[in-house]
Amino acid sequence: MKTRFNPLAWAIYYLSLPFRPIGRWFDRHPGVSRWLGVFRLGLFQFGIGLSLAPITGTLNRVLIDELYISAAVVAILISLHYFVSPVRAIIGYRSDKARSLGKWRTPYIVLGVMLTYGGLALAPFALILLGGNGFIPFWMAFVICIVIFLAYGVGINIVETIYLALVSDITPPKSRGKVLAFLWMMLVLGTVVSAIIVSGLLVDYSHGRLIQVMQGSAIAFVFLTVIALWQQERLNRDGTIKSDLDTVRVRLSLWESVRMLGGQKVLQGLFGVIFVATTAFATHDVLLEPYGGQVLGMSVSATMQLTVLWGVATIVGVTLAAVILWRRRPPVLLMGLGCTVGLLGFAIISYASDVALLSLFRVGVTFISVGRGLFVVGSLILVMSLTDVNHAGLFLGIWGIVQGLAQGLGTIGGGVLRDVAQYKTGNVVLGYTAVYMTSVILLLLATLILVFRLRSRLNVSELKMPWSGLEEIPADQLAF
Secondary structure: OOOOHHHHHHHHHHHHHHOOOOOOOOHHHHHHHHHHHHHHHHHHHHHHHHHHHHHHHHHHHHHHHHHHHHHHHHHHHHHHHHHHHOHHHHHHHHHOOOOEEOOOOHHHHHHHHHHHHHHHHHHHHHHHOOOOOOOOOHHHHHHHHHHHHHHHHHHHHHHHHHHHHHHHHHOOOOEEEEEHHHHHHHHHHHHHHHHHHHHHHHHOOOOOHHHHHHHHHHHHHHHHHHHHOOOOOOOOOOEEEEOOOOOOOOOOOOHHHHHHHHHHHHHHHHHHHEEEEOOOHHHHOOOOOHHHHHOOOOHHHHHHHHHHHHHHHHHHHHHHHHHHHHOEEEEEEHHHHHHHHHHHHHHHHHHHHOOOHHHHHHHHHHHHHHHHHHHHHHHHHHHHHHHOHHHHHHHHHHHHHHHHOOOOOOOHHHHHHHHHHHHHHHHHHHHHHHHHHHHHHHHHHHHHHHHHOOOOOHHHOOOOOOOOHHHHOOHHHOOO
């Protein structure tokens, strides 16, 4: 029987010939191929960092410093995504139990990406809405901005939860620790790279340029997400998820989780310390760049470079935490050390309220970031080490909710306190100093509780890494 000539098939055959030696090389080196796959997954985290840096490092500064919008209003908008973090439990449960269009994870990822992109693309229009010179009433502009930032918040919580569940599905249990560490580094790296690029683009600042930059970062986020997650979900012939999980994942409702926590007195105290310290670290999230602009006279581009400093210092803090854990030091030591270093950082930036002290201000920012990295790693490892494997994911989920609520309240509280203190004293510097000294007091309180009340009760004989509950870890809260 005569074979019919197919020009397309022949073209594909001959075009693929030069790449066949490369394919054979990868076949002989499966480890390299596997880590290239992990790198592709990491492009999603890189995209998140790329898109978030302009919001947390530039938009907040411009709204407060350039447009004179209340710091409390800006803090509410930027912290909204923390308060919708319980949606993680709902959407994670749904993706485990219900399919859509024949898939378990992918439809939820698409929904999350659409909401996240919409929020990121529209967020810079807060410049026009809130600074509209009465074009529409301020309260109406504020409500519209709340809807925009809520869409972003729900979207980022959905897409990240399902993303981490997908990573957990396709990652062998023994490799999960290294994979999670790599993905987290990609998130921070994306933030640092974005800060470098954005600070260069905004040397000649204008509102229009900032809107273009932020919408460009939103498009980059979608593009990288598609590359990272395309065809990653795999199904067995019976329609179940093809997974490398070694244990069955059982999700409980939020209220079931809270009731179970009620019987864990030591964990209650630990979560209390985590809440207090995280609140303290979060007070400067919205205020750091406006402080640099209003008090130290830094340009928009210069304050954006603080995000680069933050990223590098956070990596240093996490690396230092890894070294301390490798030396078999207890994780409670990391938490206490993180609070102490952060306390010194807030004291330093509170003192550095003059242009001549700009270098000292950067030292303070470095201390805060290193301290935060130490504290987050210490608290995460300690929560895991105090729980049994069957409830690892549950308590990581609670850890994420406590982290999120504390960061949200700390961000809003810092904005409100800054506004009230500035209004009462008529002094811009005192407005910021009141916030930073409050953070000093909160971190000192957390340190004293750890040392005098919880230290002996938080000693653990075995350190457990949080990879068994990977899909419950809110990676964005490790960074922001």
